[in-house]
Amino acid sequence: MHPQLKSRCPLSLKTVCSVRHRSYNEGIDFLGGFILYTVFVQIELVLLLFLCIFSWIAGVKASRLLYSRNRERMHRKASKLLFWSWFLAVPAAAIGGVAFWMQQSFDPLFWQDRLFIHAPLVLLPIAGIWLMAVPKLWKLRKMTGSQADPADIEASSLDASVYQKAAEPGLVVPFQIMALGALTALYFALVPPIPFQWIAIAVPAALFLAASAGLWWRHALRCKQIGKLEVYTVPALWKRALTMTGVLAVCAAAIAFLIDYGMKNSHLPAELNMASGVAEYGNGTSTADMSTHQHHMSVGGMNTTTGSKAKLVSVTDLTGPRTGTPDRQFTLTAQKQTVQLSSGKMVDAWTYNGQIPGTELRMKEGELVEVTLVNQDIEQGVTLHWHGLDVPNAEDGVAGATQNAVMPGETYTYRFRAEQVGTFWYHSHQVSQEAVNKGLFGALIVEPKEPKVSAPVQAERQAEQGQPAQSVQPARLQEKDITVLTHVWKNAGFALGASDTVERMTIAPGTPVRMRLINTDDWVTQKYTLVGTHFEVAAIDGTSLNKPDVLANTHLELTTGGRYDITFVMPEHPVFLSVGGKQDLGVFMTPDGQGDIPVIPATVPFNALHYGQKAATPFDENSKFTREFTMILDNKLGFYNGNFDFLYTLNGEVFPNTPMFMVKEGDLVKTTIVNRGSVEHPMHLHGHHVLVLSHNGKPSTGTPWWSDTLDVRPGDTYEVAFIANNPGLWMDHCHNLTHAAAGMTMHLMYEGITTPFSVGSSTHNHPE
Ligand code: C2O
Numbered sequence: 001m002h003p004q005l006k007s008r009c010p011l012s013l014k015t016v017c018s019v020r021h022r023s024y025n026e027g028i029d030f031l032g033g034f035i036l037y038t039v040f041v042q043i044e045l046v047l048l049l050f051l052c053i054f055s056w057i058a059g060v061k062a063s064r065l066l067y068s069r070n071r072e073r074m075h076r077k078a079s080k081l082l083f084w085s086w087f088l089a090v091p092a093a094a095i096g097g098v099a100f101w102m103q104q105s106f107d108p109l110f111w112q113d114r115l116f117i118h119a120p121l122v123l124l125p126i127a128g129i130w131l132m133a134v135p136k137l138w139k140l141r142k143m144t145g146s147q148a149d150p151a152d153i154e155a156s157s158l159d160a161s162v163y164q165k166a167a168e169p170g171l172v173v174p175f176q177i178m179a180l181g182a183l184t185a186l187y188f189a190l191v192p193p194i195p196f197q198w199i200a201i202a203v204p205a206a207l208f209l210a211a212s213a214g215l216w217w218r219h220a221l222r223c224k225q226i227g228k229l230e231v232y233t234v235p236a237l238w239k240r241a242l243t244m245t246g247v248l249a250v251c252a253a254a255i256a257f258l259i260d261y262g263m264k265n266s267h268l269p270a271e272l273n274m275a276s277g278v279a280e281y282g283n284g285t286s287t288a289d290m291s292t293h294q295h296h297m298s299v300g301g302m303n304t305t306t307g308s309k310a311k312l313v314s315v316t317d318l319t320g321p322r323t324g325t326p327d328r329q330f331t332l333t334a335q336k337q338t339v340q341l342s343s344g345k346m347v348d349a350w351t352y353n354g355q356i357p358g359t360e361l362r363m364k365e366g367e368l369v370e371v372t373l374v375n376q377d378i379e380q381g382v383t384l385h386w387h388g389l390d391v392p393n394a395e396d397g398v399a400g401a402t403q404n405a406v407m408p409g410e411t412y413t414y415r416f417r418a419e420q421v422g423t424f425w426y427h428s429h430q431v432s433q434e435a436v437n438k439g440l441f442g443a444l445i446v447e448p449k450e451p452k453v454s455a456p457v458q459a460e461r462q463a464e465q466g467q468p469a470q471s472v473q474p475a476r477l478q479e480k481d482i483t484v485l486t487h488v489w490k491n492a493g494f495a496l497g498a499s500d501t502v503e504r505m506t507i508a509p510g511t512p513v514r515m516r517l518i519n520t521d522d523w524v525t526q527k528y529t530l531v532g533t534h535f536e537v538a539a540i541d542g543t544s545l546n547k548p549d550v551l552a553n554t555h556l557e558l559t560t561g562g563r564y565d566i567t568f569v570m571p572e573h574p575v576f577l578s579v580g581g582k583q584d585l586g587v588f589m590t591p592d593g594q595g596d597i598p599v600i601p602a603t604v605p606f607n608a609l610h611y612g613q614k615a616a617t618p619f620d621e622n623s624k625f626t627r628e629f630t631m632i633l634d635n636k637l638g639f640y641n642g643n644f645d646f647l648y649t650l651n652g653e654v655f656p657n658t659p660m661f662m663v664k665e666g667d668l669v670k671t672t673i674v675n676r677g678s679v680e681h682p683m684h685l686h687g688h689h690v691l692v693l694s695h696n697g698k699p700s701t702g703t704p705w706w707s708d709t710l711d712v713r714p715g716d717t718y719e720v721a722f723i724a725n726n727p728g729l730w731m732d733h734c735h736n737l738t739h740a741a742a743g744m745t746m747h748l749m750y751e752g753i754t755t756p757f758s759v760g761s762s763t764h765n766h767p768e
Pocket residue numbers: 385387427429561684686731733735
């Protein structure tokens with residue numbers, strides 16, 4: 001056992017601490033890479049910015065050398081510039097160092113641009129300064145410093161030949177090229193040319209070279225003119241100021257024009273068919289007809305199809321069972337409602353059935369479920385998306401892709417068979433960022449067909465491991481099933497559903513407990529700490545894990561949209577589920593209503609990669625994949641729908657320029673997801689669960705880990721795979737809905753699928 005864990009063990013956990021702590025070291029490792037990457041990226045950005053500013057100042061100083069009115073001043077200025085040569089070398093070398101270090105510890109996609117583009121752009125100019133400008137400066141300094149008599153110095157004017165030396169392009173221009181190089185590197189850092197594209201690199205590089213040549217030419221000219229003069233007189237200040245203002249004004253105007261042009265050009269089309277998009281077929285062995293088809297589908301084209309020989313199928317035909325009496329029926333009415341939280345705070349919510357969260361939908365495995373959606377008064381429209389449930393495409397509830405948004409006064413019926421057992425949730429997929437934040441969501445639980453055998457499995461396992469079984473009740477107690485939906489309400493803060501104070505419940509000792517943690521937030525990775533008992537993570541994203549290990553002193557970090565089921569047997573003392581590491585938010589479970597909320601101990605993060613035990617999967621990392629894709633998550637400065645902003649990109653683009661991954665039914669698809677950006681992105685693929693094959697090069701060694709909402713942190717590389725067995729047009733997006741609303745969304749598209757629906761300002765459909 002790890003010594004640190006021992007010392008951290010609170011008294012009530014004494015026995016707990018002797019169980020296995022498999023995730024301890026991996027926890028550190030797991031966080032370490034993520035922090036390291038973020039730190040590197042930020043340091044590099046700061047250095048580039050710093051270098052831009054200071055090399056620009058040095059460049060201005062260099063070109064002003066010849067405005068020195070006398071020998072002494074020129075001498076002083078030359079000395080100062082020599083200092084600047086040193087001063088600029090430090091950040092430039094550091095930028096090279098960062099690239100080098102990143103090359104040591106990360107995959108090429110993370111550092112290629114830094115090592116091969118940023119570093120040369122700052123290191124070559126600094127070399128230019130040292131090889132060309134410094135010797136000249138040195139000479140100039142000597143030339144102007146030898147006349148020692150101070151009285152003489154003040155009076156002495158310089159002759160034109162000295163001024164000509166001070167104006168030499170070899171002395172002045174390297175400093176200016178340094179500034180241009182740093183600026184170009186900063187541009188590449190803010191607009192990464194990744195995935196690699198010649199044009200994205202060539203255009204800025206050509207501009208850089210042209211500007212450098214232009215400066216050289218201009219300074220060569222100036223130097224020549226001075227050489228022709230008998231007597232050189234320093235131009236008046238107003239003249240210099242005028243030139244400077246002119247140059248700045250031209251630059252500012254050019255930038256303003258480009259930004260304005262970019263903004264105007266980024267407006268989304270008024271109507272855009274979701275089946276159109278930039279098709280990408282991946283590398284692989286799939287012999288589909290697809291590979292011979294045109295690779296660029298017209299964006300904005302209506303009903304563009306994707307496989308000419310394949311029979312075309314509309315998403316509207318891919319429904320659940322349309323006939324047959326449903327085993328379960330629900331009606332969800334979308335309506336505005338002011339709801340009171342447990343603390344008394346009021347929330348102006350958008351609700352299903354007037355409550356937040358909406359009615360919990362519980363059903364049994366295999367049941368035919370019918371849900372009628374009624375929109376009472378949500379003017380923006382609503383839909384129902386079954387997050388994590390792999391329903392037939394037409395039932396998926398994405399406005400503009402699988403249906404039209406349901407407008408006030410309208411109804412819509414969904415029918416599907418609940419095939420997966422587990423914890424899911426539903427939410428509107430129309431203006432989803434606003435809708436989900438305001439409350440249009442609820443839990444969806446699919447219970448197993450057979451009633452749960454409630455013998456406390458965990459206690460048995462404990463006994464296996466030679467632990468004293470904690471009050472195992474021979475009687476089979478009904479499992480206590482607790483749904484914990486965490487959400488942050490605008491103007492009211494964090495809550496579990498509508499309860500923003502500690503929820504208290506009494507549970508008889510020996511009762512098996514299942515807590516279903518669902519994070520419905522937007523861009524909040526929620527932290528859950530269970531204090532007072534050891535526990536197991538029984539399921540992730542609605543899929544049961546194989547032989548989960550017993551955990552203690554471990555907290556769970558749940559990404560937005562993700563779910564964890566945790567199970568434990570109620571001990572004879574209180575147990576507290578703390579949300580967000582707080583003592584005043586969570587679920588306090590006691591055998592008898594007595595006891596105080598415990599202090600939250602220090603814990604390590606849970607890591608699913610090596611948790612539980614291996615089990616057979618339909619494929620694994622050694623399988624032959626028929627299609628392989630790379631999905632790069634990143635940031636860039638750019639334009640989206642009329643705004644100029646920092647964008648969250650998928651393969652360098654925002655919707656609708658993001659790729660559309662093309663598959664055909666039966667493909668075994670592997671995707672490598674790489675996060676080069678500065679924030680985490682919970683990637684959510686509709687209609688499928690992906691099997692996590694590896695994380696940062698380490699293969700998954702524990703339980704099969706199937707995910708539908710995978711938290712990809714900065715510096716992370718995940719290899720995931722799935723079988724293309726659910727034809728349709730499927731959203732694949734970041735579940736930080738703020739990011740999705742800003743264009744971080746793309747599609748998985750099956751060959752031969754069409755949709756009659758479209759998105760855009762001339763339609764009612766705005767899925768994000
Ligand atoms: Cu939970 Cu595309 O959504």
